[in-house]
Amino acid sequence: MKNSTQLLLEEYHLGDLKLKNRVVMAPMTRGRATNADLVPTSLMAEYYAQRASAGLILSEGTWVNSRAIGFINVPGIYTEKQVEGWKQVTTAVHDNGGLIFSQLGHIGSASHPDHLNGELPAGPSAINPQTQSFTPEGFKDTLTPRELTVAEIKQTIQDYKQAAQNAKDAGFDGVEVHAQAGMLIPQFLSLATNQRTDEYGGSIENRARIIFEILDAITEVWNSTRVAIKFTPVMYTHVGIVTPDEETIPIFQYILKKLNDYDLAFVHITGPAQDLTGTPVEALQNDYFSHFRYHYSGRLMANLGFTQQSGDTILKEGKADLVSFGQLFIANPDLVERFKFQLPLSENDPDTYYTGEEKGYADYPGAVYVGAGAQSDEVDSE
Ligand SMILES: Cc1cc2nc3c(=O)[nH]c(=O)nc-3n(C[C@H](O)[C@H](O)[C@H](O)COP(=O)(O)O)c2cc1C
Numbered sequence: 001m002k003n004s005t006q007l008l009l010e011e012y013h014l015g016d017l018k019l020k021n022r023v024v025m026a027p028m029t030r031g032r033a034t035n036a037d038l039v040p041t042s043l044m045a046e047y048y049a050q051r052a053s054a055g056l057i058l059s060e061g062t063w064v065n066s067r068a069i070g071f072i073n074v075p076g077i078y079t080e081k082q083v084e085g086w087k088q089v090t091t092a093v094h095d096n097g098g099l100i101f102s103q104l105g106h107i108g109s110a111s112h113p114d115h116l117n118g119e120l121p122a123g124p125s126a127i128n129p130q131t132q133s134f135t136p137e138g139f140k141d142t143l144t145p146r147e148l149t150v151a152e153i154k155q156t157i158q159d160y161k162q163a164a165q166n167a168k169d170a171g172f173d174g175v176e177v178h179a180q181a182g183m184l185i186p187q188f189l190s191l192a193t194n195q196r197t198d199e200y201g202g203s204i205e206n207r208a209r210i211i212f213e214i215l216d217a218i219t220e221v222w223n224s225t226r227v228a229i230k231f232t233p234v235m236y237t238h239v240g241i242v243t244p245d246e247e248t249i250p251i252f253q254y255i256l257k258k259l260n261d262y263d264l265a266f267v268h269i270t271g272p273a274q275d276l277t278g279t280p281v282e283a284l285q286n287d288y289f290s291h292f293r294y295h296y297s298g299r300l301m302a303n304l305g306f307t308q309q310s311g312d313t314i315l316k317e318g319k320a321d322l323v324s325f326g327q328l329f330i331a332n333p334d335l336v337e338r339f340k341f342q343l344p345l346s347e348n349d350p351d352t353y354y355t356g357e358e359k360g361y362a363d364y365p366g367a368v369y370v371g372a373g374a375q376s377d378e379v380d381s382e
Helices: 042-050 082-094 150-169 184-189 204-218 248-259 290-293 308-316 326-331 336-342 373-379
Strands: 012-014 017-019 023-025 054-065 099-106 133-137 139-140 174-179 227-231 266-270 298-302 324-325
Touching: 012 023, 017 082, 042 082, 054 082, 082 099, 082 150, 082 298, 139 373, 150 204, 174 184, 174 336, 204 227, 204 248, 227 248, 248 290, 266 290, 290 298, 308 324, 324 326
Parallel strands: 023 054, 023 324, 054 099, 099 174, 174 227, 227 266, 266 298, 298 324
Antiparallel strands: 012 017, 133 139
16 A cells, blocks of 8 residues: 555645644643643743644643642643743744644542642532542542532633633644543543532533533634544543443433534544443444444544554544544654654653653654655555
């Protein structure tokens, strides 16, 4: 197969944006905003610029307000200083020909008082999510949080809207709502962590309400085709009790059906990292992404463990429109070129995922080209 026939490496029109290829860099928290104000740094700008050959970069999850924090050295997007810091990042990516969305997140009850000036975290209900929070003193068990009042939920939605406006002011090309398991939104979806009896709890419609209120608020700031959302419907690790339940499948069917009316940039779905046999989401085990394709008619981005080959295959099968790659981008800043010219992939150092400043972050070299033309010919002659 010729590389030139790879859909993965072909240009893609995402609304009014032209992506150079369909290789998207997945959002990855890297813990390099090592300053008290959680401001993005020039090192972060360098790191993202190195990866600008991706068709689109999704930034690491970034906090929408000071109550959203739950992990050390993760940047925010709720102060002027932070917006200024992000400007360096977006400028560096754009100067290198790339596009970047900001991932907007809130960790809800999975935070810890150490991040919140000693105050208790708040979530949908006063139920300990039973996970851990990375604090300045290391990983600590989560506690029983406080239940958010309706007024606080409404304020949080406004904070998402303001963060989306801040992302625009900082020069981002769009935003992705961070609804990965473990974050505030899935805490509302989960039967284990949401036992509210008001309009945000109980029925599927009520538990999913916050998603649509956030999207409605954000799309007042951004055209919907610049707004995306990322879900991990079948996640089991590092999420405590926010794991799939018997209503996960029906709630996602409801969400996807309703999202059909939004004309979003894309819905980003992470696949299963383990065998789902015997779990409440066993029915998704086979042909996972087709289930989402069936219920969602808009653009779909597939994620989890993709390689160049499996990424290209899922596009050719028509089961996704875009593919995101996380860990492969850590040690391979020029992942697209490596795919294009079939250059070897470098190994990541997991010890530096969330710490280490430049080490294991912006110091991974690009692959050495022994004459790109020759390599390209070699690939084409397969
Ligand atoms: C170091 C690291 C940090 C991550 N941080 C985030 C994050 O901030 N937001 C998010 O939605 N996903 C996050 N993820 C998950 C990735 O976006 C992606 O879903 C996951 O790595 C699976 O894709 P992969 O198999 O291509 O790596 C993170 C993953 C890694 C490895």
